[in-house]
Every structure is written in C-alpha cells, then in structure tokens.
Amino acid sequence: MPHSTIAEQELPPDQMEEDTDLPDATITKDEHIDGESDSGTLTDGPQKQDVKLEDLFNDEDSDDEEFPSSSAPDGKVESSPPAAPVQVAPAAKYTDPEIMLAFYQRLFPFRYLFQWLNHAIKPSNDFAHREFAFTLQSDAYLRYQSFMTGDLLRKQVLQQNPSRFEIGPVYSANPRDRKTLRKATAFRPIAKELVFDLDLTDYDEIRTCCDKANICHKCWSFVTMAIKVVDAALREDFGFEHIMWVYSGRRGAHAWISDKRARNMDDSRRKALAGYLEVVKGGSQSGKKVNVRRPLHPHLARSLEILKPYFGHEILEEQDPFASDKGSERLLSLLPDAALVAALRKKWDAAPNRTSTYKWADIDSVAKSGASKTLDGKALLEAKQDIVLEYTYPRLDVEVSKKQIHLLKSPFVIHPGTGRVCVPINLSKLEKFDPLGVPTVTELLGEIDEYDSTTMKTEEDDGGDGKEGGGKVTADYEKTSLKPYVEYFKTYVASLLKAEKGAVVKREREEDGMEF
Template sequence: MADEPMQDGDSQLSNDDITMAGPEAVTSTSNGAGGQGEEGESDDDEFPSSRPQHTQPSSSPDAAPSSPLDAGRISLKASDPEILRSFYQRLFPWRHLFQWLNHSPTPTNDFAHREFALTLQNDVWRRYMSYPTSDLMRKEMLNLLPSRIEIGPVYTTNPRDRKTIRNASAFKPIAKELCFDIDLTDYDEIRTCCDKANICQKCWRFMVMASKVVDAALREDFGFKHIMWVYSGRRGIHAWVCDKKVRTMDDQKRRAVANYLEVIKGGSQGGKKVNLRRPLHPHISRSLDILAPYFQTDVLATQDPWLDADRAAHLLTLLPDRPLTTALQNKWDASPGRSSASKWADIDAVAKSGASKSLDARQLLEAKQDIVLEYTYPRLDIEVSKKLNHLLKSPFVIHPGTGRVCVPIDPRRLDDFDPLAVPTVQELLAEIDEWKGEGGSDDGAAVKEEGRTNIQDWEKTSLKPYVEYFRTFVLTLMKDERDTRVKREREDAGGMDF
C-alpha cells in the first residue's frame, strides 16, 4: 500500500549504516523536556508554551518562535522542514508516546531497545534507530525532521549496537504490539463513491464496519483489552493491540490470530471471496449481526454497488442456482436503472415466485450471508499482523500528502469519527497563533487558564481531544501493567518459605 508501512529488512536500503548526529552526541539533560530521568505520568512540560524561550539560543532547534505564524507559512506543504520543526517542537506528544511504548513512567528497555525507522528528506530511510528517553528522541527529531516515523519491535539489545554483537543470531525481536492495517484501496471493487487514494464520508463507513468487527473479536474472543485504533492520515486505519501477553507472542501465534480474522480471500477482481463452513463460527455470526444494519444503509442505499450492469452481473455469480440467476437477469434487463436495494429484494421475491424448481432455500440463505460479508467484512492487509518485526507508522505523525495528523480514535465514537475533519498540521499551527491573539500574552508572561500556567500548545488546538484520549489510554495501560506486577510480586512473596 502506497502510504502504509515500508518493507522491513536490511535488503531495502543500507541507510542503517549511515552515521548520524543524534542522541549519541547529546550529553546534557534538557530540563525543558520535563526532566530526563523521571518521564512522569502527569508532567507534560516537554511541550513548549507559546511564550519566547529566552534561556535558549535562537539557533537551537528547541527555540520556540518568538513571533506569530505569518500567512505565508500556512501555505507551506506538510513536509516542509519549517512545518515539521514547529509540529515536533510544539504539538507532538513525545512523553505520552514514550510512556505508551515503555509501559512505565521510568525508562526501561521496552523503550531503549525499541526500533524506530525514519524517512528523511529526499526519501532517505534510516532503520534501527533507538532512544533511551523521550527527551533524546525529541532532540533528534528536531534535528533530523523526519517526514515519517515508523515503530518496530523491541530487540534483545539496543538496535544501534547490533553490528557490534559477535553472535549475530543473538540480535532478534522479542516484543511488539499486534497490529492490524485496513486500507480503503482494498475496497475499490465494492465502493462506488471513490477509488485509489480518494476517500469521503460515504466510503469511510467501510472502516467503521471493519474496526467494529475486529475490535469485538479481539476483546470478546481473545480477551485483549488495550486496543488503540489510529487513523492513518489518508485512507486507512490501524489497530495496535498493546496487552503484555500480546506483545510477547511469536510469529506463529500472530499468524493464528490473523488467520482467525481473515475471511475475505482472493484477488482484487472477480471470483467468490467468501467461502465459509457451516454451521457458522460464533465470530462470523456475531460479525453478521454487527454488519447487517450497515449493509442495508451504507452498502445498498449509499454505495448502490449493483446499479451498474457489470457489477450486478458479479452479484449473480455469487448465487447458487442457474434458473434463479437467469430469471433475475431477465427482470433487471427489463427494468434498467433498478437500485441495488431493489435488486437485493428481488432475489427473495423471484425465489418465492417458483422461477426455479431446483432451488435449495438453505443454500440461498448461505449465499446471501456470504454476499453480505463480501461487501462489509474487514479487508485486512494480513501480512502486517503476521510478523513480529514488521514496521508500522507511528500515531501522531503527519501524512505528507494530506497534512492530516494520524490521530487515535476512541472506539466508543467510531460512528462519529470523520477523517476529513481531522486537523492538518497547517491548521493546528494557525490555531496556536489565533489562540494567542485572543487570550494570550504578547509580552512573554505565562498564560493563565482555570488557575493553570504554561498552557501547552496542543491544548490550544483541535488536536487536544486526541492527545487527551491517547494520554488516558496510556495511563490505563501503565496502571494495568503496574497492578499486574505488584500482584505477581505479592503472590511470589506469599509462596516463599522462611
């Protein structure tokens, strides 16, 4: 997929051999990033406020702009270095990202041994980057200004040191979130409103259907709890399953989960893509219950997938009885322009009319169930989920084509999420400037709001609800991991003999 994960593996490029200026060269701690060793749960001070940073040289990448954004800056592309610097400096939630991947407020190898891959200017790609803390990661991002940040697995040792290990086989991935990737380009044969990289609110409903089915299966069938859905920035959606028992699964177990969820199979054109055994698995029955309302409203009524004669012909190939399909074809030929909802109703009407003497009612019902699934069930990029060492785009990066931020989505509000309303980085930077003009101070004094000082820049923008949701998700994940660890330590202590 064009705007989704790059291929993993050293064969892609030799950029991992490039020597770069980064955290290796940094020896001092940046207090402006909230303190290096603490990474506290509630301290958000890595986000500079809008007031000038008089204590830093103006040439420093951390120096906040001392004047409002001018009109020309808003017209810059999302991948422009000036835009990227302002975004990484003022809006990106570095501390929350650290806590999410570290699973603790204090630094551990869960973060220090994590691989990051960066896409730099001129499409230079660097793999096996790693950082001990969010402070040092932030400093390097402000230095390199990557247009894309991808997250890989946790390795047995620091990824930067892999070439110094005598036994190369000792360097291997040991943990990573289980990820799922769903892209609207895989729906091009059934969506009628858009194609390729284009999307609208109508076809986004396929992403709503997909996320609801996958989310229900992961929670109810596997017992997974910490599942974060993230908008890819253009035409897709990602799921990150973050439970500890998931992160340590090997490739075989990941394949098993992925295969469990895979129902749509076959090429992009033609052929029957759903072939299920009966009786239906409980997961499939539940999925049909979830999807049936969407099939009526978002597929039949909105997409009208069989209005076109060629697409209607494909529908007939999915029905099991030749006399029935012949009768339907004759009916539709006599009524050109018949809607998909009417054609779907015609199947039962013609079947009941006795047009076919050999029709098996059970086979027809099963065929109709398969059709509903073919037009609604998630179309997963299954390879993303099968490999422990697969890279996936980080939340909160900017999509270079649309300028939109890859924001997390509250699963309780999937039906209300509008990808076209997600703010672009240019809009966010303008919102900061407008906020200052309305209620801020131009003399460098701290801005006060509800008794607080140093209001963070992301709080002044439409990015705020997404960062707050991410922060809540991360704190819940850390709390569960801490509670589990304490419980295990107590059980171990209680079982000791003195």
C-alpha cells in the same frame, strides 16, 4: 574491522506514503565506525549516547516541558525554546521543514508516546531497545534508531526533523549495537504490539464512490464496519483490553494492541490470529471470495449481526454496487440456483435502471414466486449471508500482522499527502469520526497563533502585560483542535500503565509467596 552500515536508503516515490516491510540498509563509502557520515547524517551504527542522570528520569516531570507554550519563560525547555508565530505561506507544503519543526516542537505528544511504548514511567529496555525509523525530508530512510528516554527521542526528532517516523519491535539488544554482537542470533525481535492495517484501496472492487487514494464519507463506512468487527473479536474472543485504533492520515486505520500477552506473541501465533480474522479472500480475482462453513462460527455469526444494519443503507443505498451490468452479473454469479438466476436476469434486463436495494429484494420475491422448482431455500439463505460478508466484512492487510519486525508509522505523525495528523480514534465516538475533518498541521499551527494573539489582546485590554498569569501555563496542544485526540491518547496510556503496574505487583507478591 569493517565499517558499520548506515541505515539510510532511498524509497520509491510510490512507497513513501505507505507502510511497508523495509529491507536492511546497504553499505555506503562515506560511513564511519562511529556511526556518522561525512554529511552529518544520523546513521544506525553504534553511537555513544551521552545520557545525563536527569535525562533518564525527567519523563516524570510535568507536562509543561513536554508541551511547551509559546508564552513559557525563556530557557525553560533547553531543546525547545519558545517559538515565534509560524507564518504559513499559502503554497507551503505540509512537510516543509519549518512547518514540521514547529509541529514537533509544539504539538507532538512525545511524553505519552514514550510512556505507551515503555509501559512504565521510568525508562526501561521496552523503550531503549525499541527500533525507530526516520523518513527524512530528502526521502532518505534511517533504520535501527534507538533512544534511552523519550526526551532523547524528542531531541533527535527536533534535530533530524523527519517528515515522519515509524515504530518497530523491541529487540534483544540495543538496535544501535547490533553490528558489534558476536552472534547474529543475539539480535532478534522479542516483542512488538500486535497490529492490524485497514486500507480502503482493498475495497476498490466493491466501493463505487472512490478509488485508489481517494476517500469520502460514504466509503469511510467500510472502515467503521471493519473496526467494529475486528475490535469485538479481539476483545471477546481473545480477551485483549488495550486496543488503540489510529487514523492513517488518508484512507485507512491501524490497530495497536498493547496487552503484554499480545506484545509477546511470536510470529506463528500472529499468523494464526490474522488467519482467524481473514474471511474475504481472492484479492481482485473473480469468483466467490467468501467460503465459510456451516453452522457459522460464533465470530462470524456475531459479525453478521454487526454488519447487517450497514448492508442495507451503506452498501445497497450509498454504494449501489449492483446497479451496473457488471455489478448485477457479480451478484447473480453468487447465487446458487440457475433457474433463479435466469429469472432475475430477465427481470433486470427489462428494468435497466433498477437500484441495488430493489435488486436485493427481488431475490426473495422471485424465489417465492416459484420461478425455480429446484431452489434450496437453505442454500439461498447461506448464499445471501456470504454476499453480505463479501461486501461488508473487514479486508485486512494480514501481512502487516504476521511478523514482529514490521514497521508501522507512529501515531500523531503527519501524513505527507494530506497534512492530516494520524490521530487515535475514540471508539465511543466511532460513528462520528470524520477522517476529512481531522486537523492538518497548518491548521493546528494557525490555531495556536490565533489563540495566542487573542489571549494577548484580551490581557492587554485588561491592563495586563500580555503574558499569562501565575496559573498553569496552557500547553500548545490545548489551544488547538488536536486537544481531544491527545487527551484520549493520554487516557489510553494511563490505563495501560495501570494494568502493567498491577501485573508487576501481582508477580512480586507471587514470588514472595505472600497470600492475600
């Protein structure tokens, strides 16, 4: 019988911070049938999971066990004993093992992550057959990990202490058992959240403030615009309700659509939906990138209304994309009339420091002056609409959305380059979301220690013993600036569970032939 493969591989350094489609693992000589290597590294082979009865249902317990407090009684949480203050060295890396372990142990919302992916309180195959992939501190990559409960996932994360982990699809069988199945077709993806990926590197040809992995508040506006357009389309055109946007930790955002109808979409439907939202095409190649039919599709007409206010300030003023000679020529190449283009070029050559705002206004003023006898006003209006779309419409990495098997990093993991937490974005406060203000892991651990030391001193001054009273123990995340993000995630998950439960009740009534 052949040895089972170990799902561990090295990724190139330039891919370690990205979300990529990952190949299957290769066979190594140190693998064993039981799924453990000689080095003790977790593998993807079939593993016997010793699951106690209490482990199967302990996700219904209070949050005290999920989010342990540093003042909790000794022994309350077997897998997470009370943690001592973490002294972060000035030169410590965000992914230092000690820092990451403290974060997972004290701050990561495993309970709500389990409920989100399980779609219920009690464990089901929606979670048990879900693939997880770990990036270890050594940069080794472990695929096809699976867990019966959220508590088992938490215990494994604390044991392996990955620098991050990613979420894959729900399979027709347990991912750990895939090598034992008689037919390859017996192991296939059957469900996965519909996901979308926004990355500011895709805007490098039009953003003038930053490039590559760098971002600032000016270019973050591109993400804000994109979220508004895509979210509106998903809700109004497709009827999805459970949409969560998550900051990627550095230069983008991910959308997770958890409606059951979205999770069950096959690849052909995912591809069609992604194509529906793809308007700007052509990558970094020259030429017109927006070619849409008239009259405009209702989605595009709505998108234009959303984007017009941003074009004037965020694009023309903040980015000033037409100020340079190259930018001016790009703008002129998108206009439909040769005589108008010649007149504008002459005007701008005479005033080389003219800003994008003035150049945009010049298009109409020169057109009205009669510089061109052949100008088609309707064609000019449509060209201007296309320009607005090219410089504001979402630039999605549609490949991420087309396949169920794509892996995407989990919400609330730490971005290894910035140390920031991949937090969900509250859409009611979208305009105020500050990617540069998202807390880093070291800041959060420092906030816990500061809170605990202040509380200890206050209670000692009051004559207490330095321990919290008989009231509810304060969870560690509540002591930090991570609290509003966890609370938002908790509310989102509760809404999803309510909808899932309602669907089950409705189906049971229909099966019983009951009328109400």
